Amino acid sequence: MKICIVTDAWRPQVNGVVVTLSNLIAAGEKLGHEFVVIGPDQFHTIAAPSYPEIRLALTSPKAVGELIRAHRPDHIHIATEGPLGVAASYWCPRNGELFTTSYHTRFPEYVEARWPIPAAWSYAALRRFHSGSAGLMVATQTLADDLSARGFQRPMLWPRGVDQTLFRPVEDLPTELKSLPRPFFLYCGRVAPEKNIEAFLTLDLPGSKIVVGDGPSRLPLQERFPKALFVGVKARHNLAPYYSAADVFVFPSRTDTFGNVMIEALACGAPVAAFPVPGPIDVITDPRVGLLSEDLRAACLGALQLSRADCRAHAARYTWPESARIFIDNIFRARAAALTRRASA
Incomplete structure (x- = not known):
């Protein structure tokens, strides 16, 4: 399967989303799947408010859609709710493309901590964003339950992993x-x-x-x-x-x-x-x-x-190969369920 990941968080950024996606791709490729990434590095960008090291793409649904078409993926996964994610989520349903999404960051709480914007308003916007997704991947059951209670649909568990060769006991003291x-x-x-x-x-x-x-x-x-x-x-x-x-x-x-x-x-x-x-x-x-x-x-x-x-x-219970296997399985299950809903509509 060839999977196109659309993400506003990508290298050279250093954060949990980039770590997760990088390890997903490395492990997924070993399982025989192909990945392409549409990230901010492919567009003109501006600095994110209060996070100058994070660059936000200046783009449009048409521009993102052209890149998706050029890659000819079997599936599209929208990883973030930033400008690229919004553009892709607008383009996909208007061009007959199924897609899944993931929820990595509690933006409503982050926004509320910085500006006088109630978290409820942000959750409403995120609920609309994810509403077209064939499956919303989340890291834990607690998060899945929380989002379901807030009206988000079709949550799917996607656990994380850890690189045991990179993270292991080291005797040398910094x-x-x-x-x-x-x-x-x-x-x-x-x-x-x-x-x-x-x-x-x-x-x-x-x-x-x-x-x-x-x-x-x-x-x-x-x-x-x-x-x-x-x-x-x-x-x-x-x-x-x-x-x-x-x-x-x-x-x-x-x-x-x-x-x-x-x-x-x-x-x-x-x-x-x-x-x-x-x-x-x-x-x-x-x-x-x-x-x-x-x-x-x-x-x-x-x-x-x-x-x-x-x-x-x-x-040791958390491995990236298992995380990647579950991610791919989620895609197949989400697509099958979405096609069934289309056929019965």
């Missing part, structure tokens, strides 16, 4: 950490308002707090929390030493749909401390590998006692 007192409490990800990093940095914890990543909140947070170490962005092949060094991986976000970084940290042996919210409650399903509590400090301190071997074993 140079920046060698002079810091133990224990190490680590956050890794975008440094942005929706990640709720202040909830971690304000905790009264022993040892050291370490932040890996960059984003619009980095400089303000560095000024407010000078005792925390901000090491900036690290290439994915350089992340394992930081995860491995962590005595606890802290995931303070309340809005992520999944949180790939949690299983990356677990694969390196770091137990997780997080709030009991969607994402963490779907990943940390075993109390031996992480603690979830509204008292994040208690979760951090309790996680210090957990087994690193159990963490690695838990992460």
Whole structure:
């Protein structure tokens, strides 16, 4: 099968969507499928508001449709709800093309955190966007249930994976950490308002707090929390030493749909401390590998006692080949159901 993925999040961006799609394609190709990507790198772009490193395509449904036609795919998957996704979702039904979509990011909560726009308004817009999809792929059952309750149709589970060759225990301690007192409490990800990093940095914890990543909140947070170490962005092949060094991986976000970084940290042996919210409650399903509590400090301190071997074993359940297999199976099932609905209409 030849699959065209339309996505507003693509290289050289560094985020969970790009990681997911890159690993999907690599694993899917090994299963014998072909992928083509229509991303912002193929258009003139402008910077996203408050995220200058994210480029938004300046395009139209016609332009995106011409690229889709040129690729002659067997199926179209629209991965994001940005300009490219909107253009593709407009073009596909008007040209007889079935498509699936995915829900990676809680945009309504992100938007509400920045501007006075109620989340309910954004959810209404997203519901319209996904309404034409033959299947809406989501990472967890919790998210599927939440979206269904909000009126979204045809959710399908698409779990994530972790590269066990890239994320594994590493003994070498990063140079920046060698002079810091133990224990190490680590956050890794975008440094942005929706990640709720202040909830971690304000905790009264022993040892050291370490932040890996960059984003619009980095400089303000560095000024407010000078005792925390901000090491900036690290290439994915350089992340394992930081995860491995962590005595606890802290995931303070309340809005992520999944949180790939949690299983990356677990694969390196770091137990997780997080709030009991969607994402963490779907990943940390075993109390031996992480603690979830509204008292994040208690979760951090309790996680210090957990087994690193159990963490690695838990992460081994998440593989990209299985994720890709489920993605492809979802496409076949979604197309078959959509064709049945067309025939009976």
